[in-house]
Amino acid sequence: MPIPTEDARFLPADQLTSLVAGLMAIGYRCIGPAVEQGAIVMRPLDTPALPRGLQAEQQPGSYRVGRDPHDRYFAWANGPQAIKPLTFAPQEAMWRVERNAAGTLQFAAVLPPAERLAVIGVRACDLAALALQDAHFLREGRRDTHYARRREQLFLVAVQCAVPAATCFCASTGDGPTPTSGFDLALAELADGFVATAGSDAGRAVLATLGLAPATSQQCEAARQQGVAAASAQTRRMPGGLRETLMSRLEHPRWDDVAARCLACGNCTAVCPTCFCHAEADAPALDGRSSEHARNWDSCFGESHGHLHGTNVRPDIRTRYRQWLTHKLATWHDQFGRSGCVGCGRCIAWCPVGIDLTEEVAALTGGSDQRAPESGKGAA
Numbered sequence: 001m002p003i004p005t006e007d008a009r010f011l012p013a014d015q016l017t018s019l020v021a022g023l024m025a026i027g028y029r030c031i032g033p034a035v036e037q038g039a040i041v042m043r044p045l046d047t048p049a050l051p052r053g054l055q056a057e058q059q060p061g062s063y064r065v066g067r068d069p070h071d072r073y074f075a076w077a078n079g080p081q082a083i084k085p086l087t088f089a090p091q092e093a094m095w096r097v098e099r100n101a102a103g104t105l106q107f108a109a110v111l112p113p114a115e116r117l118a119v120i121g122v123r124a125c126d127l128a129a130l131a132l133q134d135a136h137f138l139r140e141g142r143r144d145t146h147y148a149r150r151r152e153q154l155f156l157v158a159v160q161c162a163v164p165a166a167t168c169f170c171a172s173t174g175d176g177p178t179p180t181s182g183f184d185l186a187l188a189e190l191a192d193g194f195v196a197t198a199g200s201d202a203g204r205a206v207l208a209t210l211g212l213a214p215a216t217s218q219q220c221e222a223a224r225q226q227g228v229a230a231a232s233a234q235t236r237r238m239p240g241g242l243r244e245t246l247m248s249r250l251e252h253p254r255w256d257d258v259a260a261r262c263l264a265c266g267n268c269t270a271v272c273p274t275c276f277c278h279a280e281a282d283a284p285a286l287d288g289r290s291s292e293h294a295r296n297w298d299s300c301f302g303e304s305h306g307h308l309h310g311t312n313v314r315p316d317i318r319t320r321y322r323q324w325l326t327h328k329l330a331t332w333h334d335q336f337g338r339s340g341c342v343g344c345g346r347c348i349a350w351c352p353v354g355i356d357l358t359e360e361v362a363a364l365t366g367g368s369d370q371r372a373p374e375s376g377k378g379a380a
């Protein structure tokens with residue numbers, strides 16, 4: 001899909017700092033790329049200047065930060081984090097209970113601070129993942145207050161991915177590499193600046209303060225072609241229409257093969273921008289007068305995640321990997337009307353043994369099931 005170019009403006013490269021400074025001036029805490037422990041992560045910015053020339057080479061089980069020979073701002077594909085930790089916190093208190101002087105228990109919600117955050121450098125796949133997280137956490141009648149409070153404060157500056165990683169396959173899922181919706185501002189980086197488009201009233205207001213000239217038709221076309229080239233450069237793909245096929249292959253021998261390689265470490269679920277499983281736990285104070293109820297990210301690869309009513313419905317890695325893959329690519333359709341995979345490729349790069357989701361799907365769906373389904377058995 002082309003970048004929306006109606007009302008597009010041209011932001012010279014040396015004015016990117018003005019955009020970030022403008023967001024800071026109107027009260028946003030800005031989050032942008034930074035290198036930490038050998039990876040490009042999103043961190044609060046101390047100054048409006050963004051780092052240039054970062055790039056990351058990604059392969060199954062491998063991630064290396066490098067240098068972009070063209071010294072661009074956004075020549076890196078996604079790092080290990082998406083927006084997910086900013087809206088669905090990895091660990092947070094939900095409520096607290098205290099015993100007062102009269103011995104009565106008093107419950108109080110623990111809400112996160114309502115902080116205005118501007119995230120600079122959001123990818124199209126992450127916008128698609130955020131829409132899926134919205135569908136889960138903001139659904140009618142089950143609105144999650146903690147998620148909603150953070151989500152309402154977000155200002156999203158998306159960027160077109162001009163240099164996808166070898167692990168990316170967002171073009172085949174229809175989620176990238178060019179952002180088309182769900183952002184406040186979208187930037188497509190050209191040699192001397194950015195084609196900038198507003199996607200919300202807040203984005204239009206910020207763009208208007210910069211006094212930019214309209215982008216020319218040549219600049220808009222260059223941005224469009226850059227997106228087409230980035231999509232063509234992706235070598236991995238995820239086929240559509242997997243629901244029925246995968247659910248008919250629940251006893252395929254490939255599950256044993258992948259289980260022999262998988263460490264059940266849960267890295268893939270931690271980096272996945274759409275995974276939302278969590279566990280809740282109480283932490284009572286030692287004096288017995290108070291207790292805090294917390295929510296922590298959890299993973300379907302964890303042994304405890306399959307415990308239900310005194311039994312474990314996923315007792316081994318085979319059933320846990322199968323649960324993850326079939327939920328993500330098959331039964332997610334029943335819950336949310338689409339696949340739960342947006343093609344970001346993180347689970348491939350950050351799997352310590354290099355298990356590649358696209359390769360597993362090809363093995364599972366190529367040819368017919370080689371083993372007769374066991375009666376009464378299915379993905380848990």
Ligand code: SF4
Pocket residue numbers: 268271272273274328340341342343344345346347348357
């Ligand atoms: S399943 Fe893998 S490729 Fe798909 S969205 Fe999650 S981390 Fe990204």
Ligand code: SF4
Pocket residue numbers: 261262263264265266267268269301350351352353354355
């Ligand atoms: S697929 Fe890879 S990242 Fe996921 S649990 Fe198994 S070893 Fe860990």
